[in-house]
Amino acid sequence: MEASAARAPHFRPREAARAGGRASTAISVGIISTFLTVVVVLPIAALVWESHKSGAHAFWQAVSNPLAVSALKLTFGAAFVVVIVNIVFGTVTAWVLVRDDFPGRSVVNAVIDLPFALPTIVAGLTLLALYGPRSPIGIDVAYTRTAIVLALCFVTLPFVVRTVQPVLLELDTEMEEAARSLGARQTTVFRRIVLPNLLPGILSGAVLALARALGEIGSLVLIAGNIPGHTQVVSVYVLNQIESGDPSGAAAVAVVLLGASFVLLLAVGALRFFVTRYERG
Amino acid sequence: MAKRLGLRAVALGYLLVVLLAPLVMIFYRTFENGLKPVWEALSDPNTVHAFEITLIATAIAVPVNTVFGVLCALAIVRRRFRGKGLLNAFIDLPLALSPVVVGLALFLLYGRTGWFGSWFTAHGIQVLFALPAIVLATIFVSVPFVAREVIPTLRELGNEQEQAAATLGATRWQRFWRITLPSIRWAVIYGVVLTTARCLGEYGAVAVVSGRVEGQTETATLRVEGYTLNFNTSGAYAVSVVLAATAVFVLVLMTLIKPREAV
Amino acid sequence: MSIEIRNVSKRFGSFVALDEVSLEIPQGSLTAVLGPSGSGKSTLLRIVAGLERPDSGKVLLSGENATGIAPQRRDVGFVFQHYAAFKHMTVRDNVAFALTIRKRPKQEIRERVDELLTLVQLQGFADRYPSRLSGGQRQRMALARALAAKPRVLLLDEPFGALDARVRAELRDWLRRLHEEVHVTTVFVTHDQEEAMEVADRVAVMDHGRLEQVGAPAELYDAPASEFVLRFVGDAVRLGSSLVRPHEIVLRRWPGDAAVEVEVERIAILGADARVDLVEGSGERLTARLRREELDDLELVRGEIVWASAEPFHQARLAGDPEAGEPVG
Numbered sequence: 001m002e003a004s005a006a007r008a009p010h011f012r013p014r015e016a017a018r019a020g021g022r023a024s025t026a027i028s029v030g031i032i033s034t035f036l037t038v039v040v041v042l043p044i045a046a047l048v049w050e051s052h053k054s055g056a057h058a059f060w061q062a063v064s065n066p067l068a069v070s071a072l073k074l075t076f077g078a079a080f081v082v083v084i085v086n087i088v089f090g091t092v093t094a095w096v097l098v099r100d101d102f103p104g105r106s107v108v109n110a111v112i113d114l115p116f117a118l119p120t121i122v123a124g125l126t127l128l129a130l131y132g133p134r135s136p137i138g139i140d141v142a143y144t145r146t147a148i149v150l151a152l153c154f155v156t157l158p159f160v161v162r163t164v165q166p167v168l169l170e171l172d173t174e175m176e177e178a179a180r181s182l183g184a185r186q187t188t189v190f191r192r193i194v195l196p197n198l199l200p201g202i203l204s205g206a207v208l209a210l211a212r213a214l215g216e217i218g219s220l221v222l223i224a225g226n227i228p229g230h231t232q233v234v235s236v237y238v239l240n241q242i243e244s245g246d247p248s249g250a251a252a253v254a255v256v257l258l259g260a261s262f263v264l265l266l267a268v269g270a271l272r273f274f275v276t277r278y279e280r281g
Numbered sequence: 282m283a284k285r286l287g288l289r290a291v292a293l294g295y296l297l298v299v300l301l302a303p304l305v306m307i308f309y310r311t312f313e314n315g316l317k318p319v320w321e322a323l324s325d326p327n328t329v330h331a332f333e334i335t336l337i338a339t340a341i342a343v344p345v346n347t348v349f350g351v352l353c354a355l356a357i358v359r360r361r362f363r364g365k366g367l368l369n370a371f372i373d374l375p376l377a378l379s380p381v382v383v384g385l386a387l388f389l390l391y392g393r394t395g396w397f398g399s400w401f402t403a404h405g406i407q408v409l410f411a412l413p414a415i416v417l418a419t420i421f422v423s424v425p426f427v428a429r430e431v432i433p434t435l436r437e438l439g440n441e442q443e444q445a446a447a448t449l450g451a452t453r454w455q456r457f458w459r460i461t462l463p464s465i466r467w468a469v470i471y472g473v474v475l476t477t478a479r480c481l482g483e484y485g486a487v488a489v490v491s492g493r494v495e496g497q498t499e500t501a502t503l504r505v506e507g508y509t510l511n512f513n514t515s516g517a518y519a520v521s522v523v524l525a526a527t528a529v530f531v532l533v534l535m536t537l538i539k540p541r542e543a544v
Numbered sequence: 545m546s547i548e549i550r551n552v553s554k555r556f557g558s559f560v561a562l563d564e565v566s567l568e569i570p571q572g573s574l575t576a577v578l579g580p581s582g583s584g585k586s587t588l589l590r591i592v593a594g595l596e597r598p599d600s601g602k603v604l605l606s607g608e609n610a611t612g613i614a615p616q617r618r619d620v621g622f623v624f625q626h627y628a629a630f631k632h633m634t635v636r637d638n639v640a641f642a643l644t645i646r647k648r649p650k651q652e653i654r655e656r657v658d659e660l661l662t663l664v665q666l667q668g669f670a671d672r673y674p675s676r677l678s679g680g681q682r683q684r685m686a687l688a689r690a691l692a693a694k695p696r697v698l699l700l701d702e703p704f705g706a707l708d709a710r711v712r713a714e715l716r717d718w719l720r721r722l723h724e725e726v727h728v729t730t731v732f733v734t735h736d737q738e739e740a741m742e743v744a745d746r747v748a749v750m751d752h753g754r755l756e757q758v759g760a761p762a763e764l765y766d767a768p769a770s771e772f773v774l775r776f777v778g779d780a781v782r783l784g785s786s787l788v789r790p791h792e793i794v795l796r797r798w799p800g801d802a803a804v805e806v807e808v809e810r811i812a813i814l815g816a817d818a819r820v821d822l823v824e825g826s827g828e829r830l831t832a833r834l835r836r837e838e839l840d841d842l843e844l845v846r847g848e849i850v851w852a853s854a855e856p857f858h859q860a861r862l863a864g865d866p867e868a869g870e871p872v873g
Contacts, residue, residue: 025360032353036371039421043386044374046396050389089295096292100285108293110536114300116475117528117535119482121502122521125509126303129310136306153299208376215379218484218502222509235381235485242385242489251389254382261377265370444595445628447615449642450693459645463632
């Protein structure tokens with residue numbers, strides 16, 4: 001039994017790597033920066049360039065086009081609904097996986113990651129098979145907005161579950177026991193003790209799910225029907241614009257999505273920072 | 282007690298409706314009419330070629346992103362330099378970005394009038410609507426995974442083991458090879474599994490940049506779409522079932538490796 | 545190998561870790577560097593090992609300037625507080641590491657590892673992984689590993705700090721006996737003065753980056769060079785206007801020369817000793833240590849008023865004080 005639970009200290013790594021350290025840092029940072037620039041940064045730069053190439057007016061026209069607007073509204077709307085659903089069901093699922101025990105729990109736990117492993121187009125096809133025209137259980141929601149929400153629920157399912165699980169695992173049940181010994185009822189304990197601690201986990205999962213939902217395409221192409229103005233999400237709209245030979249228009253709308261992605265990334269980063277700050281006290 | 286069962290029912294019910302039932306459907310529908318239509322679809326040369334394209338793109342993207350991911354993690358965790366925040370942001374970007382946006386970005390960069398595209402066209406090399414574009418798109422979307430898995434592991438590890446190795450006489454290369462790499466191997470493997478799954482499943486970006494020419498620039502995922510749009514449902518299911526089986530295999534690997542990651 | 549540390553200084557940002565520290569460590573000795581947290585002792589040790597570089601000053605190993613030399617070429621063995629075990633290797637591979645990377649023949653490695661495992665009493669554990677060992681076992685493995693390549697110096701950074709009290713005591717004994725068997729110049733860092741006094745031939749006391757005193761344990765205790773050393777090595781309490789050691793306080797029922805009137809607040813029996821908490825008229829508290837016999841003779845009771853003084857021949861003196869027998873002021 002060890003007296004202290006201290007983890008191995010992080011002694012100034014740069015000191016030990018001093019001999020030739022600065023040169024090799026420059027080299028490795030150079031290599032990864034170059035790779036990232038060529039693979040990620042430059043294409044994005046080209047995209048932003050294209051969207052502004054013909055001036056602000058053209059940009060605005062492309063974005064305010066009624067079909068584009070309708071696609072954006074639909075996408076954001078559906079995404080928010082899905083995020084709410086995920087917050088509720090994701091938290092419940094994480095709770096059940098951590099606090100409950102039943103035969104097959106480990107299998108269920110493994111299956112949560114299925115949307116990460118399964119190609120989105122296959123997901124779309126399976127949803128179509130089950131909840132489309134030839135549905136064996138008689139539910140046909142193909143080519144409706146419900147289908148969009150359903151598909152998005154599938155692909156975003158793991159996010160909140162996986163961000164909440166580790167928090168729940170680490171959560172000191174002693175806090176809850178202390179609260180109960182002081183007279184609090186189960187719901188109060190959940191509301192005042194558990195939930196505040198879960199919140200950062202829930203939020204970061206929700207933000208990740210939102211980012212995913214906004215950009216999703218593979219699972220939607222088959223089941224949503226992509227009826228312009230009705231069941232066409234932004235990603236499909238952009239695809240359409242490219243195929244109709246209007247890359248600039250597509251780029252303008254794509255940049256809106258890009259902006260949303262950046263904002264969401266910042267939010268995740270801020271949440272992470274917040275959480276560690278909270279822990280450090 | 283009732284509350285516990287209630288919660289359990291809600292969670293499992295949700296998972297059943299959204300996740301499990303569709304998965305089971307795929308296997309059911311595929312073999313509904315026997316093996317023959319499945320075999321026909323899978324042995325169609327265009328389908329075989331589609332699988333080949335997918336595998337080639339994956340076979341290139343995975344090692345490239347693995348090396349990148351490990352180098353990145355080492356630099357971010359062990360070194361001090363400016364711009365780490367920016368670096369982190371761009372590594373994470375592919376996770377938050379719509380694949381169609383990725384495809385469009387590549388389309389613009391490598392198109393005939395693009396910054397890179399014009400150079401390639403002038404030299405007679407075709408990037409867009411050909412294999413190179415498919416590979417580039419696959420690399421882009423799978424950039425983050427290895428880095429994201431290795432970084433926290435490397436952080437947890439600290440560098441005391443390397444210091445100890447130094448005092449025992451190990452050179453920098455020996456420390457890297459015998460201590461650093463073995464210590465992160467499970468994180469790397471897990472990252473590789475995630476990367477591979479992402480590469481195999483990529484659709485949106487390649488839909489934009491590949492041109493979708495049957496027998497030439499189609500990937501397996503595009504093939505599924507192609508079959509469906511042509512009302513060849515058995516073909517679509519056949520390819521899907523192969524992809525789904527691979528996904529289940531990936532899932533098994535993930536489940537086995539995940540606990541080992543936490544060293 | 546002898547070690548000479550000459551005028552070494554080191555700062556981390558605005559924090560001064562070491563301030564012109566000079567210390568000589570003779571060949572074959574077992575030296576403790578003792579001090580509270582932040583005194584710079586670990587930094588000093590790491591500089592000797594080459595894991596940190598001094599801002600100024602030199603480190604000489606066997607008379608040669610080793611200041612710029614990387615740790616892997618210094619021929620030092622280092623033991624970390626948290627073991628730094630190679631988690632992905634078995635105990636055998638851990639201990640063999642120094643020899644494996646020097647490409648020694650397999651047979652030689654096998655024999656040496658077996659020899660070392662026997663030395664640290666981990667013979668049956670060769671094929672286990674460090675995660676399956678207790679803290680004490682891991683530290684013994686770390687020691688065996690450090691000794692494998694026959695280093696000329698063995699450096700230990702708070703080696704028993706992360707261990708249970710009883711394991712600590714066992715390993716202390718064990719380190720002493722190991723040194724007697726292996727005779728390698730050994731330096732260990734600790735904040736536990738009892739550990740330093742018990743194990744080492746010589747103790748170097750540090751505070752706030754400065755070396756306060758170096759000498760044999762008895763020297764430090766009997767002739768402290770500063771108030772810090774007096775307080776840190778062994779206890780010291782304030783009696784009236786001077787500093788004395790708790791067991792040097794004598795309690796009587798009548799006032800005497802330089803005696804202070806005190807009330808007995810609490811008596812705790814600690815086995816062969818007793819601890820008596822006293823309060824002065826001014827409200828100041830102090831503690832006296834008495835032998836059981838002394839306590840029994842006095843028939844002391846809680847709440848009693850007695851007279852406390854420090855006996856001349858027991859008094860701690862600042863080194864070099866011309867008037868022997870005077871209490872420390």
